[in-house]
Amino acid sequence: MNTPDHESTTMNSPLGRTDDATRRTPAEPPAIRAPRHVPLAHVVRGGAIEGVHHGSVVVLAADGRVAFQAGDIDVAFYPRSALKPVQAVALLRAGLPLDGQLLSLTAASHSGQPRHLDGARRILDRAGLTEADLRNTPDLPYGPAERDAWLRDGGEPTRLAQNCSGKHAAMLLTAQLRGWPLEDYLDPAHPLQRLIAETVEDLTGQGIARVSVDGCGAPLFSVSLRGLATAAARIASGAMDTPEGRVAAALRAHPDMASGTDRDVARLMRAVPGLIAKDGFEGVQIAALPDGRAVAVKIADGADRARMPVTAAALTHCGIDPGVLAEFATTPVYGGGAAVGGVHPTDVLAPPTA
Numbered sequence: 535m536n537t538p539d540h541e542s543t544t545m546n547s548p549l550g551r552t553d554d555a556t557r558r559t560p561a562e563p564p565a566i567r568a569p570r571h572v573p574l575a576h577v578v579r580g581g582a583i584e585g586v587h588h589g590s591v592v593v594l595a596a597d598g599r600v601a602f603q604a605g606d607i608d609v610a611f612y613p614r615s616a617l618k619p620v621q622a623v624a625l626l627r628a629g630l631p632l633d634g635q636l637l638s639l640t641a642a643s644h645s646g647q648p649r650h651l652d653g654a655r656r657i658l659d660r661a662g663l664t665e666a667d668l669r670n671t672p673d674l675p676y677g678p679a680e681r682d683a684w685l686r687d688g689g690e691p692t693r694l695a696q697n698c699s700g701k702h703a704a705m706l707l708t709a710q711l712r713g714w715p716l717e718d719y720l721d722p723a724h725p726l727q728r729l730i731a732e733t734v735e736d737l738t739g740q741g742i743a744r745v746s747v748d749g750c751g752a753p754l755f756s757v758s759l760r761g762l763a764t765a766a767a768r769i770a771s772g773a774m775d776t777p778e779g780r781v782a783a784a785l786r787a788h789p790d791m792a793s794g795t796d797r798d799v800a801r802l803m804r805a806v807p808g809l810i811a812k813d814g815f816e817g818v819q820i821a822a823l824p825d826g827r828a829v830a831v832k833i834a835d836g837a838d839r840a841r842m843p844v845t846a847a848a849l850t851h852c853g854i855d856p857g858v859l860a861e862f863a864t865t866p867v868y869g870g871g872a873a874v875g876g877v878h879p880t881d882v883l884a885p886p887t888a
Contacts, residue, residue: 557732563741564610564758572605572882574833575840579867579875587840589817589833591883593851594763596771596826602851604882607759610743611832615643616814617734617755618701619781620765624733626777628726630708632657637784638791639700643813645794646675646684646695653791654694657703661710668693669720670702670750677794698750705752722753731755737765737778749815762820763830770810770822782824785810798842798862805858806849819845827852839865839877847883856885 569590577585590605600607622641626632632640636653644650658664673696674689675681684695693699709719709726719726722745730753735741738761748754757765772778785792789803792812799811802821811821817833819841829848833840846862856863867875 557736558739560735560738561740563743564608564756564761566610566743566756569609569611569834570606571832571834573880574604574844574882575877575879577839577867577875577877579869581875584867584875586880587817587833587835587837587844587877589831589840589844590759591829591831591844591848592759592763593848594767594826594828598764598767598826600760601827602848605832607830610756610758612746612748612754612756612816613762613820614748614754614814614816614818615698616762616812616818616820616830617765618643618698619769619785619810619812619820620734620737621701621730621752622704622781623737623769623777624730625704625708625726626780627733628708628729629711630704631660631711632704632707633780634784635788635791636700636704637780638788640704641781641785641812642700642792643676643697644700644791645677645797646680646697647677647794649791650700650794651694654699654703657700657707661703661707663703663706663710663716665692665694667706667716668699668702669717670696670698670752672696677797679796680794696750698748698752702750702752720751720753727753734765737768738762739764759830759832762818763822763828766810766812766820766822766830767826767828770808770824770828771826782810785812802842802845802862805861806854811845813841817841821845821849823852843877843879844883847879847885850885 571588574589575587576583592607593602595601618641639653672691675695676697734755738757740761742755744756746754769778789800793799808824816836819831822828842862846859864876866873
């Protein structure tokens with residue numbers, strides 16, 4: 535984070551290697567100001583527009599140039615959980631010895647299915663730790679069905695059930711392998727969090743504008759939508775023997791571990807071969823293809839119902855067949871228990887014409 539007073543986190547050991555010589559020099563941090571969002575989605579009920587969701591979206595071509603943009607793609611904002619694949623890359627750079635399902639869980643906002651809780655326990659077991667060592671915020675399972683079942687069984691909020699427990703378990707495992715302190719692994723000054731910040735700057739190509747705290751208690755880094763899309767592209771197009779490529783491979787092979795069986799993010803990754811995708815609270819979404827084409831979305835008011843229709847529309851600018859994206863193109867609006875309308879992208883996102 536452009537902090538020369540901090541001890542270097544460059545590493546050379548069997549556990550992992552990060553070479554300062556291979557890092558990109560980040561550009562200046564994005565500006566902190568009021569974002570200039572535009573109308574991206576209409577809430578239509580009975581044929582009339584009932585509401586409007588503003589936001590911003592960027593689409594990157596395979597060569598990294600901006601192929602499409604709407605709104606404000608260079609203002610600083612918090613990516614929330616859409617940053618988790620970047621955090622997972624950082625942990626691999628530090629020597630995290632995970633791949634496959636458990637690496638996908640490391641980058642997850644999981645629903646709290648049994649496989650997710652079991653996976654987090656397995657990561658903790660590798661470190662000789664337990665749920666008591668986690669420092670994330672206790673919560674109920676994120677998935678509605680999982681939450682209802684949890685409550686029916688008399689369950690209370692726990693750290694393991696919280697949707698970021700896979701990430702936190704992997705942070706603890708990494709810190710334990712490095713010989714770093716465990717109690718304060720969420721402190722922004724901790725070696726692990728400094729390495730994550732450096733990785734954010736490396737993959738986004740820009741400095742971090744602000745550091746805050748995410749809902750789970752982990753440090754949260756503010757970048758721009760353009761920077762977030764750049765990071766997604768670099769992960770999706772990473773060579774298989776790199777941390778970026780390993781994270782992408784895990785997400786592609788195990789989309790259910792990165793979210794949940796019926797979550798729209800998992801269904802989107804299953805529908806579009808090679809795509810990686812990650813959602814974040816407050817209406818954030820990334821999606822990227824193996825050749826580096828990428829999308830990043832921010833819904834201004836944080837409305838989740840507008841996130842996927844806008845993402846689907848943006849993906850058509852990557853050349854993806856709208857038919858493949860049809861199930862994601864609208865979110866139903868209900869009245870009296872029946873669908874009476876939907877959330878639809880505005881003309882700002884109209885697909886490119888041949």
